[in-house]
Amino acid sequence: MRLSTRGHYGLLAMFDLAEHYGAGPIPLKMVAERQNISDNYLEQLIAVLRKAGLVRSVRGSQGGYILAREPGSITVGEIIRAMEGPIAPVECVSEVEPTECDQADSCITRLVWTRVRDKLVEVMDSISLGDMLRDAERLSVSRKA
Amino acid sequence: MRLSTRGHYGLLAMFDLAEHYGAGPIPLKMVAERQNISDNYLEQLIAVLRKAGLVRSVRGSQGGYILAREPGSITVGEIIRAMEGPIAPVECVSEVEPTECDQADSCITRLVWTRVRDKLVEVMDSISLGDMLRDAERLSVSRKA
DNA sequence: AAATATCTTAGCATTCCGCTCGGATTTTGT
DNA sequence: ACAAAATCCGAGCGGAATGCTAAGATATTT
Structure with a gap:
């Protein structure tokens, strides 16, 4: 019943961005340093959050990442779903497209x-x-x- | 946020034994067949449940497994803890012996x-x-x- | 043009998962 | 005594996922 580090780190990074919300784009290196995560690895993770529409990126010098919406409108659930997929303890009760087993109705x-x-x-x-x-x-x- | 099949199968097996509680020892082959689990694999899983004191075994012909206590006094939580370890989405909030990180108090x-x-x-x-x-x-x- | 970032992909060591298999041991029934 | 039916135990193993590292391509600012 464990999260992988993806979800764990993902929330840490998003919270870090939330703490600096309004201060312009935050370079990932800063986030990685503060949260004690390998920045190479975090780079891959933040890409997922970006594709999910939770953060915006600004490239080039003085660039970095910004929350796509204000902190109050981004939930932990959204972040975890982005990082780890649909929430479900077992596949057959997945939030989306559960693969039904043959005795699903009597299970x-x-x-x-x-x-x-x-x-x-x-x-x-x-x-x-x-x-x-x-x-x-x-x-x-x-x-x- | 997924359980492994260990927890999944563990609960299936325990529920099967619960359905036949009072009918004497149930051979594992029966359970495996009914629940559609490889009996070789289930053998390993039930060993864990036995060591956790949740089932009793009777060896030899006419033997099998019996719930160690009545169904009403065995919880899903106990079974999952036996099969998957302490319940915790991340290690630092484990029910037992959490490995504290250095900023635990401000995290x-x-x-x-x-x-x-x-x-x-x-x-x-x-x-x-x-x-x-x-x-x-x-x-x-x-x-x- | 140099510096600072994001972006993208490849690779890789380790661990865990979900089994299979073989055989030893215990007990019951004939 | 012997065969059958079960639990017990440990070794091994292919495949997938995890958690990274590394290298370079691209974009933007100064």
């Missing part, structure tokens, strides 16, 4: 996995990068106190 | 994964094999109607 375990999937979707889609920024704010305030 | 994504983990645990620990038997009963009744 009780399928009901279980559907409930698990629904909970996953519910929590991931309910958290936005904006929410995470607020959490960070609260956390840093309580730290200073 | 916002960690808060997200903790919430995801908690939801997973909540739903998996709330469903027992007994619950699944009731679901199967309801489903077969509504099918006949």
